[in-house]
Amino acid sequence: MKPNNLFSRIGRLSLNSITRLGTATRFLLQVLMRSGTSWRRFQLIIREIYSSGVLSLIIIVASGLFVGMVLGLQGYQTLQTYGSAQSLGVLVALSLVRELGPVVAALLFASRAGSAITAEVGLMKTTEQLQAMEMMAVDPIARIVAPRFWGGVISMPLLAAIFSMTGIYGGYLIGVRLLGVDDGTFWSQMQSAVSFREDILNGVIKSTVFGFAVTAIALFEGYDAVPTAEGISRATTRTVVTSSLAILALDFILTAFMFRGA
Amino acid sequence: MPISSYDDRIPPSSRPLFNTVSVDNLIDIRNVTFAYRNHAVLQDISLSVPRGRVIAIMGGSGCGKTTLLRLIGGQLRPTQGEVSVNEQIVHQLNNHDLYQLRRKMGLLFQFGALFTDLNVFDNVAFQMREHTDLSPEMIHDLVLMKLNAVGLRGAQHLMPNELSGGMARRAALARAIALDPLLMMYDEPFTGLDPISMGVIGKLIRRLNDALGLTSILVTHDIEESLKIVDYVYFISEGRVEAQGTPDEIRVSKQAFVHQFVHAEEDGPVPFHYPAPDYASDLGLKA
Numbered sequence: 001m002k003p004n005n006l007f008s009r010i011g012r013l014s015l016n017s018i019t020r021l022g023t024a025t026r027f028l029l030q031v032l033m034r035s036g037t038s039w040r041r042f043q044l045i046i047r048e049i050y051s052s053g054v055l056s057l058i059i060i061v062a063s064g065l066f067v068g069m070v071l072g073l074q075g076y077q078t079l080q081t082y083g084s085a086q087s088l089g090v091l092v093a094l095s096l097v098r099e100l101g102p103v104v105a106a107l108l109f110a111s112r113a114g115s116a117i118t119a120e121v122g123l124m125k126t127t128e129q130l131q132a133m134e135m136m137a138v139d140p141i142a143r144i145v146a147p148r149f150w151g152g153v154i155s156m157p158l159l160a161a162i163f164s165m166t167g168i169y170g171g172y173l174i175g176v177r178l179l180g181v182d183d184g185t186f187w188s189q190m191q192s193a194v195s196f197r198e199d200i201l202n203g204v205i206k207s208t209v210f211g212f213a214v215t216a217i218a219l220f221e222g223y224d225a226v227p228t229a230e231g232i233s234r235a236t237t238r239t240v241v242t243s244s245l246a247i248l249a250l251d252f253i254l255t256a257f258m259f260r261g262a
Numbered sequence: 263m264p265i266s267s268y269d270d271r272i273p274p275s276s277r278p279l280f281n282t283v284s285v286d287n288l289i290d291i292r293n294v295t296f297a298y299r300n301h302a303v304l305q306d307i308s309l310s311v312p313r314g315r316v317i318a319i320m321g322g323s324g325c326g327k328t329t330l331l332r333l334i335g336g337q338l339r340p341t342q343g344e345v346s347v348n349e350q351i352v353h354q355l356n357n358h359d360l361y362q363l364r365r366k367m368g369l370l371f372q373f374g375a376l377f378t379d380l381n382v383f384d385n386v387a388f389q390m391r392e393h394t395d396l397s398p399e400m401i402h403d404l405v406l407m408k409l410n411a412v413g414l415r416g417a418q419h420l421m422p423n424e425l426s427g428g429m430a431r432r433a434a435l436a437r438a439i440a441l442d443p444l445l446m447m448y449d450e451p452f453t454g455l456d457p458i459s460m461g462v463i464g465k466l467i468r469r470l471n472d473a474l475g476l477t478s479i480l481v482t483h484d485i486e487e488s489l490k491i492v493d494y495v496y497f498i499s500e501g502r503v504e505a506q507g508t509p510d511e512i513r514v515s516k517q518a519f520v521h522q523f524v525h526a527e528e529d530g531p532v533p534f535h536y537p538a539p540d541y542a543s544d545l546g547l548k549a
Contacts, residue, residue, distance in 0.1 A: 123378075124378075127373070127375060127378070128371045128372075128373070128375035129375050129376075129377055129378070131337065131371070131375065132369070132371055132375035132377075134337065134364075135335055135337070135364055135367065135368075135369045136364065136365075136388070136389050136392070137361040137362070137364040137365045137389075137393065138388075138389070138392050138393075139361070143392075
């Protein structure tokens with residue numbers, strides 16, 4: 001490739017990315033500004049909490065349990081080397097509420113609920129349902145997008161909490177029931193080492209931010225999808241990829257701010 | 263209730279011609295040009311739609327018919343000129359006023375565009391629930407009346423994926439007239455329908471227009487079915503109004519474009535071949 005072509009291609013890609021970022025930001029602002037209807041008619045949000053949150057429960061609970069069990073096994077092996085196997089509860093709990101709970105739950109949420117949101121909104125666009133709504137003098141951003149956005153933002157921290165809870169239970173099953181760590185020590189060390197403000201609250205903040213990012217990306221990709229089968233397929237893929245990268249990048253930034261020197 | 267035939271009405275051919283500068287026009291499109299980026303779709307188009315009439319806008323695929331509907335509905339803004347609906351310039355309205363105007367419009371989409379997560383009843387009730395404070399009992403009765411008008415009262419509990427193409431179109435029609443609009447727009451209402459469904463939709467369009475005092479615009483390329491029910495036809499080609507007239511005038515028109523369209527001729531002003539270099543040269547038979 002000639003250098004000129006390379007530069008023009010990079011320039012074009014950069015310009016397209018900046019334009020798309022601007023469009024997405026404008027879209028997000030519109031969603032926030034037109035959220036009044038959703039809050040006044042809260043049943044619209046409840047319905048979306050069901051779609052995004054309740055229907056994601058199985059994958060969240062199953063994954064949480066397995067992640068917790070793996071943490072129990074791995075943690076026990078490592079801690080026993082230093083004679084600290086009794087601290088297994090602390091390791092499992094802190095790993096889950098600080099990092100794995102919000103991050104893994106958000107990645108699963110992006111794959112399960114995010115892709116579903118993109119496909120649904122994209123299909124509504126393809127079949128002219130959004131246009132039909134506009135022609136009926138009903139704002140699709142207020143009626144379709146905003147409830148899904150808030151449904152996702154509310155669901156995400158709840159799912160992360162459930163993920164962490166089942167993960168801790170998985171760690172308990174392996175550590176206490178299988179490997180013989182003392183029951184009382186497991187829970188009491190966890191209780192004294194895990195801080196509500198530093199650990200749990202920060203985990204909740206993280207998962208809320210992830211929920212905000214994933215749902216916004218999923219909705220934008222659906223709303224902006226090329227209205228063809230291929231367009232929806234590409235949009236769904238972009239949702240999962242972009243959301244996953246956003247989650248990991250945001251996790252790094254949030255962790256850097258929250259746990260500096262802690 | 264049987265669908266009334268339009269034999270008992272004044273035949274379209276004997277309805278008086280209307281004056282395109284009449285003050286009683288519901289829609290006035292004046293010198294409208296519209297382009298997608300650099301591609302001109304409509305070029306300096308002017309046409310009028312008097313109140314109470316059924317007007318057809320015809321032309322080949324991609325000639326700008328649907329764009330015209332979108333301009334009337336305010337989904338697009340003209341590059342030049344203006345579209346006036348009910349004495350309001352559509353592209354000058356703010357969002358609130360545009361939505362107020364849209365409450366007086368109904369649009370039947372090509373494939374219905376029913377909300378796939380709602381059943382037929384809820385689709386028809388959608389606008390009533392969004393825009394009015396009517397009681398559930400009142401909405402129930404109104405929805406059943408609308409569904410009865412299109413013959414789908416018995417299908418109220420079906421989901422859109424359980425409807426045939428014709429039924430979906432009728433359900434969408436019931437939804438479009440839910441709030442008794444002033445203007446009904448139909449985007450290719452006959453596409454993909456069997457002859458019976460086509461006839462049913464055609465009769466419904468005419469019957470609802472007359473019974474509810476609507477004004478209707480059909481965007482279509484189905485000559486036979488639409489000439490039976492409309493009062494006036496505009497032909498659009500390459501973004502311009504190429505011909506216009508009553509159905510009888512259209513049927514006997516000698517104008518080359520209209521003749522080709524009405525008689526479905528393969529070649530004419532609309533060529534069979536997409537512009538291409540010389541055939542023999544392309545095949546390498548000429549030096």
